[in-house]
Amino acid sequence: MLLSLLPLPTTMSVGANMHIPDGYFGPLFSIALWIIALPWLGLATRQLSRQLNQRMVPLVALFAAFSFVIMMFNVPLIGGTTGHAIGASIAAIVIGPAGAAVAVAIALLIQALFFGDGGILAYGANILLMALIMPYTAAFIYRALGGNTLISDRRRLVASFAAGWASLSLIAGLAGIMFGLQPILFHAADGTPLYAPFPLQVAVPAMLIPHMLVASVIEGLVTAGILAYLQRGNPELLEVSLKPGVASRLESARLRPLWIGLAALVVLSPVGLLAAGTAWGEWAAEEIADVVGYTPQGLAATQTWSAPLPDYAVHGLNANLGYIVSAGLGIGLTLVVIWVIASLLARRSAAQKS
Amino acid sequence: MARSLVERTLASVTHTLEQTLFAEDIARQPGVLQSLDPRVKLVSVLALLLAVSFARNLWVIAGLYLLVLSLAWVSRVPLGFFVRHVWVALPFFTGLVALPVLFNVVTPGAPVLTLWSNPLIAITAQGLRAAAFLILRVGTSVSLAILLVLVTPWNTLLRALSVLRVPSVFLLILGMTYRYIYLLLKTASDMFEARQSRVVGRLQPAAQRHLVTNTMGVLMSKSYGLSQDVYLAMLSRGYRGRPRTLDRFTMQPRDWLWGAAALSVAVVALWLGRG
Amino acid sequence: MQVEPVFEVEDAHFSYDRRQTALAGVSLQVGRGDKIAILGSNGSGKSTLLKLLDGLYFPQRGVVRAFGQPLSEDRFNDETFAFDFRRRVALVFQDADVQLFSPTVWDEIAFAPLQLDLSEAEVKARVAEAVQTLRIEHLVDRAPHRLSGGEKRRVALASVLALRPEVWLLDEPTTGLDPRSQSWLVDFILEQAEQGGTFITSTHDLDIVSEIADRVYVFDETHRLAAEGPTEQILADRELLLRCNLIHAHRHHHGDVMHAHPHWHRPHAEHVHEA
Numbered sequence: 014m015l016l017s018l019l020p021l022p023t024t025m026s027v028g029a030n031m032h033i034p035d036g037y038f039g040p041l042f043s044i045a046l047w048i049i050a051l052p053w054l055g056l057a058t059r060q061l062s063r064q065l066n067q068r069m070v071p072l073v074a075l076f077a078a079f080s081f082v083i084m085m086f087n088v089p090l091i092g093g094t095t096g097h098a099i100g101a102s103i104a105a106i107v108i109g110p111a112g113a114a115v116a117v118a119i120a121l122l123i124q125a126l127f128f129g130d131g132g133i134l135a136y137g138a139n140i141l142l143m144a145l146i147m148p149y150t151a152a153f154i155y156r157a158l159g160g161n162t163l164i165s166d167r168r169r170l171v172a173s174f175a176a177g178w179a180s181l182s183l184i185a186g187l188a189g190i191m192f193g194l195q196p197i198l199f200h201a202a203d204g205t206p207l208y209a210p211f212p213l214q215v216a217v218p219a220m221l222i223p224h225m226l227v228a229s230v231i232e233g234l235v236t237a238g239i240l241a242y243l244q245r246g247n248p249e250l251l252e253v254s255l256k257p258g259v260a261s262r263l264e265s266a267r268l269r270p271l272w273i274g275l276a277a278l279v280v281l282s283p284v285g286l287l288a289a290g291t292a293w294g295e296w297a298a299e300e301i302a303d304v305v306g307y308t309p310q311g312l313a314a315t316q317t318w319s320a321p322l323p324d325y326a327v328h329g330l331n332a333n334l335g336y337i338v339s340a341g342l343g344i345g346l347t348l349v350v351i352w353v354i355a356s357l358l359a360r361r362s363a364a365q366k367s
Numbered sequence: 368m369a370r371s372l373v374e375r376t377l378a379s380v381t382h383t384l385e386q387t388l389f390a391e392d393i394a395r396q397p398g399v400l401q402s403l404d405p406r407v408k409l410v411s412v413l414a415l416l417l418a419v420s421f422a423r424n425l426w427v428i429a430g431l432y433l434l435v436l437s438l439a440w441v442s443r444v445p446l447g448f449f450v451r452h453v454w455v456a457l458p459f460f461t462g463l464v465a466l467p468v469l470f471n472v473v474t475p476g477a478p479v480l481t482l483w484s485n486p487l488i489a490i491t492a493q494g495l496r497a498a499a500f501l502i503l504r505v506g507t508s509v510s511l512a513i514l515l516v517l518v519t520p521w522n523t524l525l526r527a528l529s530v531l532r533v534p535s536v537f538l539l540i541l542g543m544t545y546r547y548i549y550l551l552l553k554t555a556s557d558m559f560e561a562r563q564s565r566v567v568g569r570l571q572p573a574a575q576r577h578l579v580t581n582t583m584g585v586l587m588s589k590s591y592g593l594s595q596d597v598y599l600a601m602l603s604r605g606y607r608g609r610p611r612t613l614d615r616f617t618m619q620p621r622d623w624l625w626g627a628a629a630l631s632v633a634v635v636a637l638w639l640g641r642g
Numbered sequence: 643m644q645v646e647p648v649f650e651v652e653d654a655h656f657s658y659d660r661r662q663t664a665l666a667g668v669s670l671q672v673g674r675g676d677k678i679a680i681l682g683s684n685g686s687g688k689s690t691l692l693k694l695l696d697g698l699y700f701p702q703r704g705v706v707r708a709f710g711q712p713l714s715e716d717r718f719n720d721e722t723f724a725f726d727f728r729r730r731v732a733l734v735f736q737d738a739d740v741q742l743f744s745p746t747v748w749d750e751i752a753f754a755p756l757q758l759d760l761s762e763a764e765v766k767a768r769v770a771e772a773v774q775t776l777r778i779e780h781l782v783d784r785a786p787h788r789l790s791g792g793e794k795r796r797v798a799l800a801s802v803l804a805l806r807p808e809v810w811l812l813d814e815p816t817t818g819l820d821p822r823s824q825s826w827l828v829d830f831i832l833e834q835a836e837q838g839g840t841f842i843t844s845t846h847d848l849d850i851v852s853e854i855a856d857r858v859y860v861f862d863e864t865h866r867l868a869a870e871g872p873t874e875q876i877l878a879d880r881e882l883l884l885r886c887n888l889i890h891a892h893r894h895h896h897g898d899v900m901h902a903h904p905h906w907h908r909p910h911a912e913h914v915h916e917a
Contacts, residue, residue, distance in 0.1 A: 525745065542745035543743050543744070543745070545785075546742075546743060546787065547743075553787070596737070599693065599698045600740050600741050600743060601753075603696055603698060603735075604732070604753055604754040604757060604802070605728040607724065607725075611759075612756070613752060613756060613762060613765060
């Protein structure tokens with residue numbers, strides 16, 4: 014019930030969709046995200062410049078301009094609801110995740126620096142979520158579900174919707190975790206949160222639910238809608254990112270069921286996260302006492318259920334935090350394992366072919 | 368009656384264009400900050416942003432906000448516009464997000480105002496302070512960023528990024544992106560207008576969505592086509608994959624002075640705000 | 643009298659995506675100091691030919707030689723050759739939005755000199771000179787999207803002038819220009835040609851041809867050259883111009899007699915009827 018009352022950053026269509034402003038994250042947290050994001054972006058840039066050589070500059074510039082413009086469009090859903098798409102997923106499908114990463118990062122920099130939209134210190138967080146995790150996840154899901162079908166195949170529409178929906182839901186969940194970590198990490202002596210104030214059990218579902226129901230649906234519809242247009246109007250464009258290596262790695266009829274299963278896992282992971290979110294909510298009161306040093310009366314009064322796992326905390330690390338971090342790590346590990354299995358299988362099938 | 372989607376999108380496109388034109392006009396006024404080297408301004412703003420971010424004392428953030436306001440004032444930025452732009456339009460959601468924070472349900476703590484006793488619903492002291500921290504911090508950070516854009520023509524600001532060791536290939540891409548945003552916006556708005564002149568009445572959401580995604584598809588095709596042509600145009604004028612940019616800045620003594628002053632303020636604020 | 647050859651094209655074929663034919667066997671010669679016009683209707687292959695001459699595309703059959711050397715992708719991988727060629731030959735693109743890819747006019751004009759690795763002082767001198775020649779001092783800090791059609795054309799010419807090329811390739815330079823800008827453009831070409839420049843202009847605007855060209859090549863609609871000759875001779879050949887879709891028969895009634903005569907449209911002037 015609380016959730017439905019919460020006006021959330023992402024449910025409003027006032028221009029900024031998922032753009033985290035300065036002031037929500039503690040400075041050390043922001044800096045840590047810069048440290049993760051910059052090398053990744055650097056790698057993407059290197060990969061791209063190796064592929065495209067001198068063509069990189071105009072391609073990235075035009076796609077960055079495209080992403081920027083796309084983020085300004087109001088997209089209608091139903092019953093007067095509208096929202097904005099990020100466009101990272103369709104960019105990843107058309108020019109590949111590395112190109113999309115650099116292009117979206119540039120679009121976000123222009124928004125932050127020249128339009129005051131999205132923070133400057135929070136730029137590391139914004140590119141990590143929207144320019145890196147999102148396009149790489151979207152490309153992965155699209156390629157896995159789209160398989161080796163023809164460019165014009167309808168299955169690609171489904172794959173592109175799933176790519177847009179799941180990649181945005183995933184980063185919404187991750188953003189929720191980031192928001193929820195702030196009051197745990199940064200608070201004054203009397204418990205006053207200094208930055209984003211919502212605890213994890215509020216922040217995660219508050220980010221996830223509206224995204225899964227609205228914003229991610231819009232992202233999915235936009236991704237599939239543009240893809241459908243390109244299938245009819247400009248199919249050559251859809252062949253741009255299909256270098257021979259990429260296509261052969263993902264085809265192989267025998268592997269396809271595996272791929273679909275793995276992709277479904279990624280698609281469903283936000284749902285899992287959400288389910289976990291409600292679970293945390295139920296034993297939060299005790300943990301808050303751990304963090305802030307007293308039991309909030311409101312939560313004590315409504316507390317009807319105690320933690321199923323007694324004393325989850327490790328070395329002073331808050332149980333809540335531990336749970337979230339392990340959930341986050343779990344998703345990350347799943348992705349890594351999938352990727353490793355995929356490349357091993359790809360290498361083997363390539364070896365068999367030659 | 369609610370305006371149609373197309374009208375709203377057109378309005379937001381026009382708004383963005385107007386906003387940047389307005390910003391460029393302010394940036395050309397003979398104000399104090401306008402006359403400074405853009406690299407000094409960029410570094411100062413970053414230092415002050417860090418001070419705002421690290422502060423654990425509300426008064427320090429409030430002080431920094433007053434500093435931003437007075438800087439805007441001496442730089443001939445219309446204060447009414449500046450305050451409204453930051454507090455109403457931009458972090459609109461921040462204010463709403465802060466609302467539930469006041470209550471014990473989200474922020475447990477010492478009740479200040481009890482609305483309901485069983486179950487307890489009350490505004491807490493911690494909640495009030497948390498909301499104040501969030502709103503002040505976000506508002507001041509956004510004000511700093513907006514002030515920087517208002518007093519610096521954007522292409523100058525772009526070149527100033529080189530002081531942060533941003534590689535020149537990124538500077539080239541950034542400049543080109545900014546230039547083509549307007550072309551794509553113009554294309555989109557022309558397409559909408561053409562479409563609007565042919566449509567009587569309002570479209571159903573599905574049809575509207577179709578129109579919007581088709582427009583996006585056209586824009587994407589255009590982006591790709593343009594990127595190929597622009598590549599040829601760059602090649603023709605001697606581009607060999609090694610971008611070179613030239614800035615036309617020279618630091619004056621007063622630039623050094625202002626930079627030193629801004630950094631000292633940031634250091635003092637960091638010290639005072641350490642909590 | 644032996645004129646130093648600039649371009650020799652022998653039986654050049656080119657098609658886009660191996661489907662869409664643009665050139666189906668084209669041969670021509672251009673000597674130093676020539677003023678050449680390439681006439682043809684839209685889509686006849688003029689733009690493609692200019693891109694071949696500028697070393698942006700390479701013929702799939704046949705050969706294009708510049709200054710006696712055949713042009714090929716391999717040849718352009720040789721930095722010295724590419725550098726030298728780009729310094730001597732420049733193309734002004736038909737679409738100013740492709741040609742002008744930089745964030746401001748100053749950056750646009752400085753792009754080519756910067757790519758030529760000139761010193762800072764020399765780059766600035768080149769920009770200043772081009773700006774002065776084209777009388778665009780008031781535009782240097784403007785963004786290209788805030789320029790009118792005529793202003794864009796001036797900036798495009800300035801961006802090429804800063805290279806100080808020997809050979810100018812102009813693709814439909816009068817597109818979108820009002821009559822005054824058109825006559826100004828003709829003056830500019832004549833001035834530059836007097837200083838020894840070679841000019842190759844593609845156009846379907848017959849009005850400027852006699853002023854800017856001594857010799858004319860005419861494309862027909864099968865992507866081949868239908869004719870070549872001195873300007874007056876070609877312009878006098880109504881039948882040829884009609885066949886190549888450069889003028890069209892205009893039928894109307896004089897009393898009760900049906901009358902037809904060839905006719906072309908001046909873009910912004912009154913129609914010219916020649917009975």
